[in-house]
Amino acid sequence: MSEQKETEAKAETKKKKSKPPRKKKSQVDHSNSATTAKGKPWTFPKNTLEDTLSIPKAIEEKNAGNPMPAPDLAQAVGFRLSSDWRFSDLLKSANLYGLVSGTGATASISLAPLGQDIVAPSSPTQRSQALLAAFRHVPDFANVESFYGGKRIPEDEFFLNTLTREFQIPRDRAEIFARVFMENLKYLRAFSGPPQSMSE
DSSP, X not given: OHHHHHHHHHHHHHHHHTOOOOOOOOOOOOTTXXXXXXXXXXXXXXXXXXXXXXXXXHHHHHHTTSOEEHHHHHHHTTOSOTTOHHHHHHHHHHHHTTSEEOOSTTOEEEEOHHHHHHHSOSSHHHHHHHHHHHHHTSHHHHHHHXXXXXXXXXXXXXXXXXXXXXXXXXXXXXXXXXXXXXHHHHHHHHHHOOOGGGOO
16 A cells, blocks of 8 residues: 555656746837837938939939939939939938939839929929928928927937937937938028028
8 A cells, every 4th residue: 555655646746847837927028119210210311401402403404304213313313323222311311301202223213393393493482482391391300390489409418308208209310310400400591591480
């Protein structure tokens, strides 16, 4: 009888040892944090409006304003290949400003009405109005401009903090946003004088 009890005790010990392992706690995903932009598309141009005008200007001057293949357009603005990341960024900026339509290394790029009004205006005021409209075509730019309501915009960490906190601009892109935004304002002021909503 003692041997039977000993066998049962060993079997019970094996059952205790063969318990399934505990499940690991799921890790918290921080990829959607407001401080990082990894994997998120750009919602504003990386290039200034002044620099980006080279795209619609080339279409107007080199192809009489007609749609232009991206490889030809790339060469017209100084790049050997349409796959060059610098050209890709410039073309994306032109689309975000509403100057052209069409993206990609093999796409056909067409002038948009705003782009045409800037590079081939029909009146003295049409170009300045179109430039302002292109700036405000970027929702982030329009929202920040409206937020400050014509008051002086600080060029320091307070502005960067406001961009991240109030407008959800990722922290690692805030400096680029601030630079492009401020340079655009200066360009618009120099070109046509400060619009009422932009006056300091």
